[in-house]
Amino acid sequence: MSLSYIRKDMLAPQAPPISQSGVIRWVRDNLFKGPFNTILTLLAIWTLYQLIALSWPWLANGVWSDANSMADCRKIVAASAGPDASGACWAMIRERWSQFIFGFYPPSLWWRPILAFGLLFVALAPVLYSDNKSAMSKLCGVVGALTVLCLIGADGFSFHTVLAIALMAALTALAAIKPRLLLIVTLLFPFVALWLLWGGSIWGPITALLGFTVMVVIYGLVAPKLGPVMGASIGFIAACLWWLFLQSYVSEAWQALLPFQLTYVNSDKFGGFLLAFVIGVSSISISLPLGILLALGRRSDMFLVKTLSVGFIEFVRGVPLITMLFTASLLLQYFLPPQTKFDLILRVVILVTIFSAAYNAEVVRGGLAALPRGQYEAADALGLDYWQAQRLIIMPQALKISIPGIVSTFIGLFKDTTLVSFVGLADPLRGITTIVRADIAWKGIYWEPYIFVGAIFFIVCFGMSRYSMYLENKLKTDHR
Amino acid sequence: MKKSVFFGALAATTVLAGAAFAGTLDDVKARGELICGANVGLTGFGAPDATGAYVGFDVDLCKAIAAAVLGDAAKVKYVPTTGETRFTALASGEVDVLVRNSTWTFSRDTDLKFDFVAVNYYDGQGFMVKKELGVSSAKELDGATVCIQTGTTTELNLADFFKANNISYTPVTVGDDSEALRQYDAGACDAYTTDASGLAASRASLANPADHIILPEIISKEPLGPVVRHGDNNWGDIVRWTYYALLEAEEKGITKANIDTVGASTTDPEVKRLLGLEGDMGAMMGLDKEWAKRAIAASGNYGEIFEANIGTSTPIGLARGLNALWTQGGLQYAPPFR
Missing domain, CATH: 3.40.190.10 (Periplasmic binding protein-like II)
Structure with missing residues (x-):
């Protein structure tokens, strides 16, 4: 028997209707779902079109070469695109890029900031990728190669370049073989960078480093008897005494004995992104540990420590950064004895650090508050003392929670470095741009420097933000 | 108790500061460098060029002062100042002289305790x-x-x-x-x-x-000129008369190029006094005989400085106008060197 109305063979599967698949479905689901979304989409498309229609001719007519002034640019644009066309004048960047990057740092010494910048990433590698050996050596290798390329561009195959190639190769090899030893580079980096950037006698940074040795030795002697806090404070005081009273004599004596120095570069030669990075990197790296200490102080049971921390944090957070900068540049000068030379960049770094430490303290405190009480009690139950508990149990978890907030503070801090233009330092955004515009050849230029500087800031800040996301993913241990 | 100690220290610092300010000339000489508060972004008047060297109408006056005091027009450190920081920088002693297109007004002269020693540009x-x-x-x-x-x-x-x-x-x-x-x-x-x-x-x-x-x-009326602190009259005199030397040089036709030949051939007693060939005018304010000669040789006389930085031959193309010499219908007038 046969049931003719029953199909026996399967139909070949058909593609879903056009409206339910591919681009059309995506567009319908995402752009035109309902009247409200449709209106929004149309509005967005219209706005985008307007923006592009406005800026595209300007960008397309951009002039890069053959122009040495705004007038030249205008002539070239008029010749190529008609008399009423507008065009970007990137020739200004071609001619003045070095001021945006290095300020007025002498061109023959550019190898020093370049090398310091390269070493910065080598020094950061073990901190950024503490347990990822391959990432660490990759970073070192790439940065080393880029540094060498920049050096060849800036200086040709000079003695410094060859030396830098050898140094970068050695550090990359070190990262591949014994990554833990790279931490030594990290610890030495501040002194090396200081010496490379400002120059002067090599004995300055070495004797400054000895101050830390003094601190460690005294800590080792005192801590077992009086505890870590007393050890650290007495060590710190001893180191300060060394820096204030002994260091200069010792370094001068060594300089007389074994003279070795780089050409000294005065702070007023610093500008552009060199300045932004000097202020940003030093403030970021000092303010994080300071912020952690302040956060611990604020949660401490000790009345004095707690009061001081709260007072400091609230005072600093209550004052705008501009006020702090004006204090650094103007007010301090009244309180110091006349004729004291207290470097303006150093003053600014100190106050920016203080500012960012207060913010970091609150971010870290948020992380501490988010930890369940059980974690503290577990640490106590294991018989750990305060510092051990912080180091092994509390901080790793609290910092993990605070990563987005901390990185956000850092990004804000890095962008805030442009505010130093208000105290007469040549930051890339306003300081250098003003200087460039004061040249009659480039007077009247408006968007180009902002776009150039903005692009570099975006790259740096976006990089920081991506790294923080990578770190969050890596440290994610919950299974939410 | 603590408070009084603090204020005592503060007062002592202020007194010390005042004492130190009393001898700006000595400070400059000891330092071997003139610190000039400068503008960083005013086309033609003061700004660093592509190599970072400061150039401009105001900057040339700094150079002339350095040449007069220290004998070398290059011994100037330019401290960039903004409209907000300039007067505090001068009052706190961070700069020796402010040559930064600052308008001479009553309250700045009296209340802020500054001296506008001359007007190097009459603006409006x-x-x-x-x-x-x-x-x-x-x-x-x-x-x-x-x-x-x-x-x-x-x-x-x-x-x-x-x-x-x-x-x-x-x-x-x-x-x-x-x-x-x-x-x-x-x-x-x-x-x-x-x-x-x-x-x-x-x-x-x-x-x-x-x-x-x-x-x-x-x-x-915007009379712009160099500013110094109140109370150090000798330093004010030096800045003022260095500027007048540049004016006098223009009036007498002394230029950067002919300064040596004029010195050798002149019979004008005032030119002789100005160039230090007769008498010793520099000693009256703590400088040597040839201070004015060096100041003029640094960047030329007033007219030369004007033409080189902002004059009609430059793209800025400013006419002399009010800033012409009094002999040509302007306001620039140097008192006699006598």
């Missing part, structure tokens, strides 16, 4: 308009939109001028010169007002300078 507020507007006098600007920088004296002058002439205007406030220029060029305002010297530079940087005119009315 003017208007720039597009030619196609068909306006030939600022009094015809009734109902115009005017681009104006906020927070400056120019804003107040503008309001006064329009009120006095009983005409109306709409202000378009902008942050700085570059923004103003952009707004003006884009047609957001009919007129742009700022100091006439700045207007000339702005006009030169527009696409077609010939399409724009600077109206004849100057609605304010």
Whole structure:
């Protein structure tokens, strides 16, 4: 028997209707779902079109070469695109890029900031990728190669370049073989960078480093008897005494004995992104540990420590950064004895650090508050003392929670470095741009420097933000 | 108790500071360097060039002072100052002299305790308009939109001028010169007002300078000049007379190029005194005989400095106007060197 109305063979599967698949479905689901979304989409498309229609001719007519002034640019644009066309004048960047990057740092010494910048990433590698050996050596290798390329561009195959190639190769090899030893580079980096950037006698940074040795030795002697806090404070005081009273004599004596120095570069030669990075990197790296200490102080049971921390944090957070900068540049000068030379960049770094430490303290405190009480009690139950508990149990978890907030503070801090233009330092955004515009050849230029500087800031800040996301993913241990 | 110790220390510091300020000349000599508060962004007057070397009309006066005091025009450290920081930098002793297009006003001279020792540029507020507007006098600007920088004296002058002439205007406030220029060029305002010297530079940087005119009315007095601290009169004298030496040199026809030949051939007793060939005028203010000669040799006389930085041969193209010598109908007048 046969049931003719029953199909026996399967139909070949058909593609879903056009409206339910591919681009059309995506567009319908995402752009035109309902009247409200449709209106929004149309509005967005219209706005985008307007923006592009406005800026595209300007960008397309951009002039890069053959122009040495705004007038030249205008002539070239008029010749190529008609008399009423507008065009970007990137020739200004071609001619003045070095001021945006290095300020007025002498061109023959550019190898020093370049090398310091390269070493910065080598020094950061073990901190950024503490347990990822391959990432660490990759970073070192790439940065080393880029540094060498920049050096060849800036200086040709000079003695410094060859030396830098050898140094970068050695550090990359070190990262591949014994990554833990790279931490030594990290610890030495501040002194090396200081010496490379400002120059002067090599004995300055070495004797400054000895101050830390003094601190460690005294800590080792005192801590077992009086505890870590007393050890650290007495060590710190001893180191300060060394820096204030002994260091200069010792370094001068060594300089007389074994003279070795780089050409000294005065702070007023610093500008552009060199300045932004000097202020940003030093403030970021000092303010994080300071912020952690302040956060611990604020949660401490000790009345004095707690009061001081709260007072400091609230005072600093209550004052705008501009006020702090004006204090650094103007007010301090009244309180110091006349004729004291207290470097303006150093003053600014100190106050920016203080500012960012207060913010970091609150971010870290948020992380501490988010930890369940059980974690503290577990640490106590294991018989750990305060510092051990912080180091092994509390901080790793609290910092993990605070990563987005901390990185956000850092990004804000890095962008805030442009505010130093208000105290007469040549930051890339306003300081250098003003200087460039004061040249009659480039007077009247408006968007180009902002776009150039903005692009570099975006790259740096976006990089920081991506790294923080990578770190969050890596440290994610919950299974939410 | 603690408080009184603190204030005592503060007072002692102030006294010390005062004592230290009393001898700016000695400080400069001991330091071997003149610290000059400079502008970093005023076309033609003061700004670093592409290599970072400061150039400009105001900068050349710093060089002349350094040459007179230290014998070397290159021994100047330029401290960049902004409109907000300049007076504090001078008062706190961070700079020895401020040569930064600062207007001499009553309250700055008295209340802020400064001395404006000379006027090296007589400026005034003017208007720039597009030619196609068909306006030939600022009094015809009734109902115009005017681009104006906020927070400056120019804003107040503008309001006064329009009120006095009983005409109306709409202000378009902008942050700085570059923004103003952009707004003006884009047609957001009919007129742009700022100091006439700045207007000339702005006009030169527009696409077609010939399409724009600077109206004849100057609605304010802006005497710009070097500033020193109150109380150190000797240092003030040095700055003042260095400037006058440059003026006197122009009046007597002494230039950077001919200074040696003039010195050898002159019979004019005043020129001889100026160049240190007769008498010892430098000693009266703690300098040597040839101070003025060096100051003139540094960048030339006043006229040469003017022409090289902002004069008609430069793109800025400022006419001498009020800044011509008194012998040519201007206001620049040096007292006798006697």
